[in-house]
Amino acid sequence: MATPDRVSYWNKTKSLMFVMLGLWVFFGYVIHMFVEQLNTIVIFGFPLGFYMAAQGSLIAFVVMLFWFARRQNAIDEEHHVNED
Amino acid sequence: MANTTSTTASGGDFTSNLGRIYGLYTGGFIAFIILMAILSAMGVENVVIGYLFMGFTIVIYAVIGVLSRTMHVGEYYVAGRRVPALYNGMATGADWMSAASFIGMAGSLYLLGYDGLGFVLGWTGGYVLVAILVAPYLRKFGAYTVPDFLSARYGGNLARFIGVIVLFSCSFTYVVAQIFGTGLISARFLGIDFNVAVYVGLAGILVCSMLGGMRAVTWTQVAQYIVLIIAYLIPAIWMSTVKTGIPIPQLMQGQALANITALETAQGIAVHHITPFVHGGYDAKNYFLLILCLMVGTASLPHVLMRYFTTPSVREARVSVAWSLLFIFILYFTAPAYAAFAKWTMLDLVASGLTPENIAEKAGWMMRWAAADNTLVQICGKAATDTAAIVAACAEKGVTTLSFADINLNADMIVLATPEMAGMPYVISGLVAAGGLAAALSTADGLLLAIANALSHDIYYKMIDQNAPTSRRLIVSRILLVMVAVLAAYVASTKPSDILSMVSWAFSLAAGGLFPALVLGVWWKRANSTGAVAGMIAGFGITLFYLVMTQYGADFDKATPNMELWWGVKNISSATFGLPVGFAVMIIVSLLTRAPSRDMQDFIEEIRVPRGKQMMEEKIA
Numbered sequence: 001m002a003t004p005d006r007v008s009y010w011n012k013t014k015s016l017m018f019v020m021l022g023l024w025v026f027f028g029y030v031i032h033m034f035v036e037q038l039n040t041i042v043i044f045g046f047p048l049g050f051y052m053a054a055q056g057s058l059i060a061f062v063v064m065l066f067w068f069a070r071r072q073n074a075i076d077e078e079h080h081v082n083e084d
Numbered sequence: 085m086a087n088t089t090s091t092t093a094s095g096g097d098f099t100s101n102l103g104r105i106y107g108l109y110t111g112g113f114i115a116f117i118i119l120m121a122i123l124s125a126m127g128v129e130n131v132v133i134g135y136l137f138m139g140f141t142i143v144i145y146a147v148i149g150v151l152s153r154t155m156h157v158g159e160y161y162v163a164g165r166r167v168p169a170l171y172n173g174m175a176t177g178a179d180w181m182s183a184a185s186f187i188g189m190a191g192s193l194y195l196l197g198y199d200g201l202g203f204v205l206g207w208t209g210g211y212v213l214v215a216i217l218v219a220p221y222l223r224k225f226g227a228y229t230v231p232d233f234l235s236a237r238y239g240g241n242l243a244r245f246i247g248v249i250v251l252f253s254c255s256f257t258y259v260v261a262q263i264f265g266t267g268l269i270s271a272r273f274l275g276i277d278f279n280v281a282v283y284v285g286l287a288g289i290l291v292c293s294m295l296g297g298m299r300a301v302t303w304t305q306v307a308q309y310i311v312l313i314i315a316y317l318i319p320a321i322w323m324s325t326v327k328t329g330i331p332i333p334q335l336m337q338g339q340a341l342a343n344i345t346a347l348e349t350a351q352g353i354a355v356h357h358i359t360p361f362v363h364g365g366y367d368a369k370n371y372f373l374l375i376l377c378l379m380v381g382t383a384s385l386p387h388v389l390m391r392y393f394t395t396p397s398v399r400e401a402r403v404s405v406a407w408s409l410l411f412i413f414i415l416y417f418t419a420p421a422y423a424a425f426a427k428w429t430m431l432d433l434v435a436s437g438l439t440p441e442n443i444a445e446k447a448g449w450m451m452r453w454a455a456a457d458n459t460l461v462q463i464c465g466k467a468a469t470d471t472a473a474i475v476a477a478c479a480e481k482g483v484t485t486l487s488f489a490d491i492n493l494n495a496d497m498i499v500l501a502t503p504e505m506a507g508m509p510y511v512i513s514g515l516v517a518a519g520g521l522a523a524a525l526s527t528a529d530g531l532l533l534a535i536a537n538a539l540s541h542d543i544y545y546k547m548i549d550q551n552a553p554t555s556r557r558l559i560v561s562r563i564l565l566v567m568v569a570v571l572a573a574y575v576a577s578t579k580p581s582d583i584l585s586m587v588s589w590a591f592s593l594a595a596g597g598l599f600p601a602l603v604l605g606v607w608w609k610r611a612n613s614t615g616a617v618a619g620m621i622a623g624f625g626i627t628l629f630y631l632v633m634t635q636y637g638a639d640f641d642k643a644t645p646n647m648e649l650w651w652g653v654k655n656i657s658s659a660t661f662g663l664p665v666g667f668a669v670m671i672i673v674s675l676l677t678r679a680p681s682r683d684m685q686d687f688i689e690e691i692r693v694p695r696g697k698q699m700m701e702e703k704i705a
Contacts, residue, residue, distance in 0.1 A: 021216065045340075045341055054417065
């Protein structure tokens with residue numbers, strides 16, 4: 001069961017998970033802690049801090065998920081554990 | 085859509101033609117909207133347009149429900165596991181976006197400004213957790229229900245039983261909010277009493293889910309997504325075009341925000357729409373805790389997780405989460421724009437010079453809403469049913485010119501009332517009502533199915549009668565579905581709270597009760613049965629305790645004072661306490677008791693890789 005290949009597969013999967021988790025913390029929380037500072041920048045009438053919560057972080061989440069699906073799939077194939 | 089697995093004859097034809105079928109359906113729906121617009125222009129009465137919109141869409145859902153009826157267990161519980169990623173994403177979008185997203189959210193954004201964005205962030209970012217921590221692994225396991233997984237991973241029916249209790253509590257709270265939403269829409273647009281309207285909405289929910297289980301719910305939800313997204317985008321595009329000349333509300337929101345700030349300053353409103361952490365008691369702490377509870381709740385809600393049991397493979401499950409969020413995103417990044425344009429319109433109305441005498445003439449829609457339910461529109465602190473009532477209430481307070489603050493609109497009516505507020509033709513109101521109904525019905529279907537499946541599959545089949553024949557299991561499931569639905573309708577008719585609060589409670593209950601057990605079950609081999617049971621009881625217990633004690637108090641009497649908030653944390657973020665306690669108890673108890681067996685560790689290894697047979701195979705009936 002715990003062959004070296006499986007261990008390496010799981011380590012890569014874990015790393016990808018932690019990268020995603022880090023990005024999630026950044027776009028979900030960290031950036032919004034600086035909302036007042038970001039709000040001093042205004043683009044097309046949008047204060048940037050408001051924009052990030054209304055649209056920016058959402059776009060980041062969507063892009064992250066498509067990237068994750070591709071990345072994880074590549075890891076699966078590399079370790080021959082993808083579905084037939 | 086290519087179909088790789090073997091299918092039954094009718095199912096195969098259907099799944100390979102999905103694009104054409106739903107394309108035709110969308111065209112048909114748009115043609116129907118145009119027909120309604122023509123009828124309306126010819127002078128057909130508004131209430132008739134309302135009936136036609138709601139009647140026509142419900143009939144469509146019912147037809148899909150009847151066509152998808154099934155007596156096959158795999159079809160009933162997981163739609164035969166051959167829903168393509170994109171369509172499952174769409175169905176999840178409808179399953180997810182409830183009355184709270186469609187009706188409640190933009191209203192809350194209107195009232196709370198920046199601080200309402202906590203809901204927007206919380207209800208999208210959670211999908212990251214779904215994709216990376218939970219859904220693909222549960223799909224590999226091959227469960228029918230979330231408690232199925234808990235039982236297999238934590239060896240036995242105790243974990244299953246606690247899982248069912250948590251599932252029932254959060255899903256039931258959630259479904260009450262949906263039926264409340266359908267009641268609200270029916271009361272206003274069909275002009276029937278709220279208490280009756282609740283049961284009318286219930287009938288609409290039952291025709292979709294009862295006959296065909298997950299299969300019917302899936303294909304109905306795809307249809308409902310199309311209705312709700314069209315209904316949400318059109319008024320926003322309309323307002324953007326009227327106000328700015330450019331039909332992209334998401335982009336023109338910037339201009340709306342600038343105008344709101346200018347109007348607020350001119351009218352002497354100190355608390356600006358865009359200022360963070362000042363509205364409705366959402367300080368920075370409550371804002372971030374709410375986001376956390378909603379995100380973690382997303383990754384724990386059984387009716388969402390079970391949607392990913394229906395995809396053909398683990399790989400498709402992952403892609404499907406991304407599609408889900410994309411379809412949800414389309415509505416969620418429109419909601420703040422919707423709110424901004426509605427607020428701009430209202431501020432303009434106030435700036436045009438409102439007095440207690442002329443408001444009934446300038447904004448007749450307020451009187452109609454106040455007449456539907458006297459808590460929805462209050463002017464000078466009293467229900468605004470007619471000019472006389474408004475003049476009397478304002479005279480008492482010494483108000484001669486109405487300011488923005490004197491007009492109190494309920495969050496749950498703002499989206500539904502916006503077409504009238506912005507002077508759109510009534511056909512748009514009918515469309516928005518049909519969209520709100522689609523959102524509430526689709527979520528209620530998913531929730532009722534989650535509850536009925538847990539009761540029939542986990543309690544009846546797995547715990548009471550393992551030899552029950554398939555036909556009896558499916559009949560038991562349907563009977564339970566109707567019973568739960570009627571009970572939920574009864575609770576909804578008592579108007580327990582507003583939609584957004586009820587839904588947020590459901591998220592906290594799911595997060596506190598299920599998240600640690602689900603995540604550690606996959607990611608930590610050392611987690612064992614005793615730890616999971618203790619962790620679920622502790623996490624769920626604390627969350628429920630905090631919620632009930634701060635909302636109702638120990639005596640369930642609203643008149644007596646309730647428990648003080650702990651550190652000022654609002655009870656819609658109750659999982660703030662349940663989540664860390666659940667994790668801590670589960671980890672400590674697991675470490676103090678025996679490690680899981682060798683077999684269990686191998687089982688976890690297998691869940692972690694996509695290749696190989698799914699772990700739980702159902703006997704084919």
